[in-house]
Amino acid sequence: MQESFLHYIWKNQLFNKRQLQTVAGQPIEILHSGFHNLHAGPDFKEAKLSIDGLQWVGAVEIHVKSSDWYAHNHQTDENYDGVVLHVVFEHDKEVLDQHGNAIPTLLLKGLIKPGVLKRYEALMLQPAKVLCESQLKNVRVITRLSMLERALVERINQKSAMVLALLEQNNGSWDETAYQWLARGMGFKTNAEQMLCLAQSVPIKFINKHHQLRQKEALLFGASGLLNVDLNDSYANGLKEEYLFLKQKYNLKEGLSYNEWHFARVRPANYPTIRIPQLAALLAKHSQLFQLFIEAEEIKNLQKQLQVETAEYWSAHHRFDAASSRKVNGLSKSSINNLIINVTVPLLGAYARYTANDTYMEQAVNLLSAMPKEQNSIVKQWQDLGWNVSSAFDSQGLLQLYRFYCSNSQCIACNIGAELIKQ
Structure with a gap:
């Protein structure tokens, strides 16, 4: 028995209400079940009841359980x-209020209707x-589609809440937030948080001061800690030398360490030594990231705007000091689509909430539909x-439907499950 099921029963009054009594024998009449509270505090507020003759x-x-x-x-x-x-399904303990009186x-x-239970x-x-799954075909199409749309909006709102939290940390700077959110997206799960930390250690204002791709790479690679190892690679050592100069110039704090990055069980195309040059190339192509996305x-x-070419060095390398015959130059089509879904759409959702303008949410949904x-x-x-x-x-x-409803057996909170139970 889940508490959410009892919420559903109370909200829809799916129980026998004739001659209702409390466990102490007091007659109850439900005049209004109240408004379902989805935030902190009691489950239903502003209920109107008659208990033992008193309203x-x-x-x-x-x-x-009580x-x-x-x-x-x-x-x-x-x-x-x-x-x-x-309201309880099992009464195993008397509950007292702050004055010692039984609630x-x-x-x-x-009392619950047998068919529903x-x-x-x-x-x-x-x-x-x-x-x-065995009853899905019995659910009305309109119910399935409405739940799909509800789940999608929930997913966008959950991600946009993360964007808004980042915006607050950045003192309301959308440019800084878009840059950091893009960097996080470029981590593609495995190195997402590391890429976010990297962007936070090198503010966008310093990145935009330089128009040469090499200098943008130097700032990002230097702060990543991936150059803090013995390298015989002239390209890597050149970036390191450039970074040490820029670090002192901008008084940059220490960034990440080499060991914080994940290479094991990661495809070469997802190595941080590939994603960082791609991020640098995007920053070289677009100095106004927020405007690009919004x-x-x-x-x-x-999709065309997100197509970039990295420095020539990366067409023959996946890592420093290790030449590769497999070329990875720029973002693949699937990577670009991933960035649109996980970077652009949440940014639009966040801006819709920030400006109270649903046009941006519609824009996000339209992108996903296309x-x-x-x-x-x-x-x-x-x-x-x-x-x-x-x-x-x-x-x-x-x-969203699978991860937040099906995986947690939250059928009663889902329009589909609720329809099957109520039938």
Whole structure:
């Protein structure tokens, strides 16, 4: 039994309400179930109830067991002083308010409509990773699509919240934030945080003071710590010499160390010694990164703007002191699409929230709709279940649906699961 299921039952009043009584025998009449509170504090606020002939307006707190009140330390939280009814599935302990009086408790066990409870339990006992997979075809198309869109917006908002947190650290500078967010995206998961730290150690104002690609590379590689090893490579030593001069000129703080970067079990195309030159090339091509991303409307134009050529040295090397016959010059098409999804879209979502202008959110969604779907095991699983995946709009929404609902068995919080249980 999940507490979220009981929230659903209370919110939709899916239980027998005839001759309701508290565990102490006080008659209850529910005049208004209250408003579902998704933030800190009691689960439902502004409920209107009649308990033992007296009308109350206050909060309703819901638990699987009444003893959860103490397990969650509500007895020490003043936010719960206004609770007028405690709704539980099992009553295993009397709960007292701050004055030592018993809080009226409603026991739902035995009252929930049998069909609803049976369908919920059957769904929760499914052995599949996607619990509703055998019943997915029974869900209305409009329900599936509305949940997909809801999940996509949640995903954009979660990522945009990270952008806004970064913006606050940067004292409201969108240019600095866009630069740092791009650097993080260039880390492609494995070195994402390292790339973010790198960008934070070399402010964009110093990068933009130099128009030569070599100097931008020197600043980034020097701060990365990847030059702080014995190298016989003239190109690397030249960057190191350039960096030592610029470090003193700009009074730069110490950056990262070599050992912080991940090379093991990473494809050569994703080596930090490849991604850093690509970042430098992007910074050389675009001095106004924020404007590039925020004005992005045509997907083909944005893809073209993100195409870059790195210094000639990197067409024959993946690492310093190690020549390679495999050429990696610039970003691949899949890497560019990844940056649009994970850099451009969250920036647009963040700017939409910052300016309270939904136009930028629409722009983000339109970009995803115009992009090809992502290829991974989660997307394939949805396709195998018969879900039509035609764009990044679909794949991003389905990734969110799987990771934040299916993987956590949050079926009751999902429109799809809720429809199956209520049928």
